[in-house]
Amino acid sequence: MTLAAAGMIVFGMLAVTPGDPARRVLEARGVTEPSPAAVAAVRAELRLDDPVVVRFGRWAADAARGDLGVSWRTGRPVADEFATRLPATLRLAAAALVLAVGMALLLGTAAAAAPGRWPDVLARGIALAMLVVPSFVLGVVLLDVVVVRAGLGRVIADGTWSTVFLPALTLALSSAATWSRVLRTSLLEAGSSTHLLVSTARGASRRRVLVVHQLPNAAPPFLTLVGLGTAALIGGAPIVESVFTWPGVGRYTVEAINARDMPVVVGFTLIAVVAYVAASLVVDLVCAAIDPRLRSGR
Amino acid sequence: MVRRYLFAARAVVAAVLAAVLAACATTGGPAPAEDGPATLTIATGFAIADLDPLTNGFWGPEFGYVELLMRPERNGEPSPWVLAGLTNTDPLTWTLTLRDGVTFQNGTRLDGNALAALLNFQLAENPDLAAALPGAVATASGPLEVTLRTTRPAPNVPALLADESMVPVYDVAAYQAHLASGAPASDLVGAGLYTGPYVVDSLTAESMQLSPRADHWGGPPALRDLTIRFVPEASARIQAVQAGEADIALYPPTASAPTLQGRADSFFVTGEPTGPTFVLEFNQREAPFDDPRVRKAVYAGIDYTELADDVMNGLYRPATGPYVETLPWAERTQVTDVAAAEELLDRAGWVRSGDGPRSRNGTELRFSLLTYPQQPDSDALALAVQAQLARIGVGVDIRQVPDIQSAVAQQTGWQASVRGSGFISFGGDYITPLVNSLRSGGPNNYTGVADPVLDALIDQVAVELDPGVRDDLLRRIQRVIADNGYLGYLGVRLPAVVTGPRWRGYEVPISNLWVTATTAPDATPNG
Numbered sequence: 165m166t167l168a169a170a171g172m173i174v175f176g177m178l179a180v181t182p183g184d185p186a187r188r189v190l191e192a193r194g195v196t197e198p199s200p201a202a203v204a205a206v207r208a209e210l211r212l213d214d215p216v217v218v219r220f221g222r223w224a225a226d227a228a229r230g231d232l233g234v235s236w237r238t239g240r241p242v243a244d245e246f247a248t249r250l251p252a253t254l255r256l257a258a259a260a261l262v263l264a265v266g267m268a269l270l271l272g273t274a275a276a277a278a279p280g281r282w283p284d285v286l287a288r289g290i291a292l293a294m295l296v297v298p299s300f301v302l303g304v305v306l307l308d309v310v311v312v313r314a315g316l317g318r319v320i321a322d323g324t325w326s327t328v329f330l331p332a333l334t335l336a337l338s339s340a341a342t343w344s345r346v347l348r349t350s351l352l353e354a355g356s357s358t359h360l361l362v363s364t365a366r367g368a369s370r371r372r373v374l375v376v377h378q379l380p381n382a383a384p385p386f387l388t389l390v391g392l393g394t395a396a397l398i399g400g401a402p403i404v405e406s407v408f409t410w411p412g413v414g415r416y417t418v419e420a421i422n423a424r425d426m427p428v429v430v431g432f433t434l435i436a437v438v439a440y441v442a443a444s445l446v447v448d449l450v451c452a453a454i455d456p457r458l459r460s461g462r
Numbered sequence: 463m464v465r466r467y468l469f470a471a472r473a474v475v476a477a478v479l480a481a482v483l484a485a486c487a488t489t490g491g492p493a494p495a496e497d498g499p500a501t502l503t504i505a506t507g508f509a510i511a512d513l514d515p516l517t518n519g520f521w522g523p524e525f526g527y528v529e530l531l532m533r534p535e536r537n538g539e540p541s542p543w544v545l546a547g548l549t550n551t552d553p554l555t556w557t558l559t560l561r562d563g564v565t566f567q568n569g570t571r572l573d574g575n576a577l578a579a580l581l582n583f584q585l586a587e588n589p590d591l592a593a594a595l596p597g598a599v600a601t602a603s604g605p606l607e608v609t610l611r612t613t614r615p616a617p618n619v620p621a622l623l624a625d626e627s628m629v630p631v632y633d634v635a636a637y638q639a640h641l642a643s644g645a646p647a648s649d650l651v652g653a654g655l656y657t658g659p660y661v662v663d664s665l666t667a668e669s670m671q672l673s674p675r676a677d678h679w680g681g682p683p684a685l686r687d688l689t690i691r692f693v694p695e696a697s698a699r700i701q702a703v704q705a706g707e708a709d710i711a712l713y714p715p716t717a718s719a720p721t722l723q724g725r726a727d728s729f730f731v732t733g734e735p736t737g738p739t740f741v742l743e744f745n746q747r748e749a750p751f752d753d754p755r756v757r758k759a760v761y762a763g764i765d766y767t768e769l770a771d772d773v774m775n776g777l778y779r780p781a782t783g784p785y786v787e788t789l790p791w792a793e794r795t796q797v798t799d800v801a802a803a804e805e806l807l808d809r810a811g812w813v814r815s816g817d818g819p820r821s822r823n824g825t826e827l828r829f830s831l832l833t834y835p836q837q838p839d840s841d842a843l844a845l846a847v848q849a850q851l852a853r854i855g856v857g858v859d860i861r862q863v864p865d866i867q868s869a870v871a872q873q874t875g876w877q878a879s880v881r882g883s884g885f886i887s888f889g890g891d892y893i894t895p896l897v898n899s900l901r902s903g904g905p906n907n908y909t910g911v912a913d914p915v916l917d918a919l920i921d922q923v924a925v926e927l928d929p930g931v932r933d934d935l936l937r938r939i940q941r942v943i944a945d946n947g948y949l950g951y952l953g954v955r956l957p958a959v960v961t962g963p964r965w966r967g968y969e970v971p972i973s974n975l976w977v978t979a980t981t982a983p984d985a986t987p988n989g
Contacts, residue, residue: 187867195520195627197883200898200905201589238511239647248667304697312704312727319702320505320691322668409693411668419509419694 174433175223175426179216185424186212189236210236223430232434233427237420242431246413252323253412256405257397259325259332260339265390267340272347272386273379277370279352287344294341303334303407323411331408335401339393346389350382384451391447395440500964500983501687504976505699505708509692510670512647513662515637515655516587519630525690526683526977527658527672529631530889531558532624534973536736538789538890540624544572544631544657546606548623550927553615558623560606564679566633567661568654574602579634581610591628594618594894615925617932618893625889626973631657659683659979668692684982703962704728709983710968711960712976716777716839722960732958733970734788738781738951740843741883743870746910746948748877750827755810757947763803763854764847766796769953773846774839777958781951783940784885785892790929791936795944796951803854812855820855828857832879834866840880843952847880870908880952888973892936896920900948909948916942 186206190198198206207213214222226233232242275287310330311317321327405415413432420428510521515528522528532540532548542548547559564572581600584591597613610619622628632655640653651665660672660683672688691708693699699711700718704727711728719730742761744751751757766780785792807813812820812827820827831847833840841862848858863869870879885895898906901920902913919942923935943949957970964983971978 184865184868188865199590199593201593205589239517240511304701307698307701312701315705318707319698319705320693320707406695407698409668409695409698415694416667 170433170437172220174430175220176216179219179426185236185426186210188422188424191423206236223427227431227434232431235420235425235428237423237425237428242427245416245428246431246435249411249413249416252410253398253401253405253414255323255325255328256332256335256401256410256412257394259328260335260397260401261390261394263332264336264339264343264393267336268343268347268386268390271340271344272351275344275348276351276355284348287348291341291344294337297337299334299338299401300403300407302337303331303404306330306334307407319409321408321410331401331404331410334408335397335404339397343386343389343393347382347386350385351379354379354381387451388447391443391450392440395436395443398439398443500685501689502685502710502965502977502981502983503689503691503708504710504712505691505693505702506712507692507694507696507699509667509694510665510690513650513653513655513665514647515630515632517647519632520626522630522656522658523626524974524976525670525672526660526688526979526981527662528626528656529658530624530626531629531631532620532889534621534624534736534889534975536734536788536972538791538886538892540620540890543624545623548620550619553925553927554612556610556612556616556619557603558600558608558610560608561679562606564657565677566636566654566657567675568633568636570633570636572631572633572657574604574607576633576635577608578602580631581608581629583634583638584629588628591622594622594628594891615927617923617925617927618891621887621889621891623889624973625887625891628889660685660688660977678979680979683979685977688977700728700960703960706962709962709965710976714958714960716774716955716958718960719777719958720775727962729961729963729966730958731961731966731968731970732777732956734972735779735786735954735956736788736972737786737884737886738784738953739778739882739884739955740837740840740880740952741885742847742878742880742950742952743909744878744947745870745874745876745908747873750812750829751877753810754946755806756812756827758945759803759806759810759854760851760856761796761944761947761950762799762806763851763856764950764952765798765850766953767798768850769843769846773842774953774955778953778955781953784943784949784951785936785940786954789886791892791933791940793937793940793944795940800854807854807856814855818855819857826857827855828859829877830859830861832866832869832876832881833860833862834881835862835864836866837882839955840882844880847952873910885951893924896939897924900943911948913942913946913948916946916948 184203186203187198189206189210190202195202211219223233230243234240235242235245238245271287271291275284278284307319307330311319317330318327321331401412402414402418404410405412406418409415413435417428417432420432504525510518512518519528523530529544531543531545533543534540544561544564545558546561549557549559551557558577560572560574560577566572570576578600585595585598585600586592595612595616598610598616600608600610603609612619636653636655640650648665651662654661657679659675659678659680661675662670663673664671669692670690672690674683674685676682691702693702696713696715696718699708700714702708703711704725714730722728722730744757744760746752746757766782770776770778770780781796783793783795787794807820807827811822813822814820831844833844841860844858844860848860851858866879866881869876870881885899886892887894897920898904900907900911900916902911902917916939919935919939923932923939926932926935959968959970961968967983
């Protein structure tokens with residue numbers, strides 16, 4: 165139901181978007197001033213003059229069989245196009261996830277370990293800075309400073325592990341900022357529990373209390389955010405992928421949007437919805453595994 | 463407290479290690495050899511999907527793996543390329559003579575039969591070519607000769623054969639065999655369909671790799687390796703040059719030029735334009751542009767030199783009319799004359815008191831001007847025009863639209879637009895733009911021009927084979943356009959690329975022919 169509704173909404177929105185898709189497809193193919201004859205030929209090829217309901221029905225029937233159609237821009241099956249690019253996106257998402265979780269844990273625990281003191285202030289300031297700078301600005305600046313001036317890394321990423329660090333770092337920063345703030349709050353809430361007095365009285369160090377006793381209790385909201393954020397990463401990071409020329413799904417979808425490549429855009433919507441649904445399920449299972457209260461429904 | 467700091471220290475060390483990982487990634491590519499043939503890596507904004515000649519063949523001449531029958535020239539007279547000669551033997555007949563020894567990359571010889579098959583196939587499959595040469599038929603009239611017969615005089619045949627989107631040279635028989643086999647377009651890599659000096663070895667969504675062809679009819683080409691990288695972001699293309707990952711970045715935005723001044727790792731290199739860039743067009747169906755005096759006044763009230771030199775920082779040349787002055791028929795019809803503009807507006811009844819806006823019968827003289835985000839220069843030019851026209855009492859409201867083509871295709875609902883639109887094709891065809899844009903009922907006649915005198919002149923020039931008579935007709939057409947304010951251009955953008963140090967002497971070519979057999983660093987690439 166969710167998939168069907170999402171596909172219908174996006175398909176409908178694209179159908180009413182101003183502009184001739186045939187012309188946009190030709191421009192995306194590099195024909196800067198398409199002739200009326202060429203536009204007409206593409207309209208006929210893509211059957212754009214059929215009623216939108218007929219076009220959606222045709223697409224939906226194919227999608228139900230696993231056929232996401234053919235890219236209007238490249239002429240290749242959409243499923244193949246995504247399959248080619250998905251490994252690179254998963255690589256980027258995985259690297260960004262590791263960096264984001266690591267930075268969130270570092271900033272969140274440092275802030276919670278000394279609330280109101282300089283580690284907390286510093287961590288919150290860093291998180292704020294990471295949050296307010298737009299990713300495309302950060303990406304361009306990183307490329308200029310780190311790659312062009314310092315000679316480290318590569319401008320044109322090739323989708324492999326050797327060039328993933330800078331795009332993953334750029335992608336991870338805003339997520340890490342948000343997650344660290346939630347983790348700090350959760351840790352402080354968990355830190356006010358009375359059972360921690362018992363563990364302290366039994367000789368547990370502050371670090372042990374924080375890591376062994378506070379963190380698991382603070383984990384569920386943090387993990388929920390991480391899970392949903394992971395779905396956002398897997399769904400593609402269009403801006404970061406475009407800035408770093410990362411050959412993933414996000415960048416491909418941006419190009420498809422510019423070209424009004426409807427089968428690709430709607431196909432991407434389905435992938436994003438599946439990613440969110442799957443990530444939500446995994447988060448629920450992990451939280452239940454960590455917190456027995458969730459298992460028993462208490 | 464000590465443990466806390468130890469914990470923090472470990473975290474810092476981890477971060478440093480992570481940064482070091484970035485340094486471990488390969489930076490750029492191998493430095494080019496100083497002696498011997500050079501390599502070239504070009505970063506372009508458009509990806510090439512496949513090597514299908516019908517859908518993507520136009521990319522080939524740009525990157526050296528496809529050739530054309532004729533080569534576009536800046537004087538408007540294409541010269542033979544794969545052809546040895548092109549002769550108009552009578553008003554309806556053209557004789558095409560091939561060079562001897564031209565072969566496709568698969569080894570098949572390009573002879574008269576193959577060329578005739580190519581032309582007939584393109585006439586059948588390419589709607590633009592078919593529209594330009596309706597009913598034309600090609601027949602082999604010798605081992606290296608083809609006769610092309612048209613149904614009406616077609617003086618633009620040389621320009622059509624010099625246009626990358628019309629007749630790319632390829633092995634039609636092999637292509638038809640490929641189509642019949644049902645194989646995917648990706649199989650065309652390695653099929654050797656084309657005659658170009660470079661052969662495509664691999665094509666992915668990220669790049670194209672080419673190697674030189676030793677048996678090319680013109681001799682071995684100048685480069686030992688050619689890579690085309692598809693990089694949609696303009697800033698990334700420029701940074702790739704700066705980081706040494708590319709030698710040339712195509713399609714840099716005009717706004718990037720000032721940022722490159724003083725750098726030693728990248729250079730904004732400009733070339734000679736072949737035509738003006740942004741047309742300022744008026745919808746003649748709607749007031750105030752239903753009055754030719756207002757149209758002419760607006761064109762006369764614009765300072766084209768200021769636009770080129772100050773607003774666009776010298777990266778444009780002032781527009782003087784629909785054609786650049788290197789073309790033999792170009793007339794200087796666009797002249798800034800503020801006094802004449804004001805007199806025209808006074809005569810049209812748009813009067814002003816002091817320096818205020820002009821009005822007539824209580825209505826202010828004001829119009830909306832469309833721009834679009836795909837061409838950022840359109841906004842800069844529109845702002846400048848707004849300021850300039852304010853001096854003569856004309857108000858301008860700027861409105862950005864997401865799809866300007868769709869907006870101006872409507873008969874109503876818009877008054878004026880700034881739009882990127884050439885008035886001469888890549889190959890030098892001057893007829894099709896006139897027919898499409900200015901002839902009554904033309905498919906691109908968005909402004910609603912309907913002038914029987916102009917129509918007659920266009921119909922005459924469309925079939926005029928004598929260059930002298932043609933030039934005279936085109937001059938008369940330009941004067942009619944100017945006398946009625948049918949069309950005007952805001953500027954002539956200089957074509958530009960960004961290069962690294964070794965390619966600083968790169969000559970920006972005509973018609974996007976970025977790579978030819980002679981392209982080399984510190985040499986004229988398109989001789």
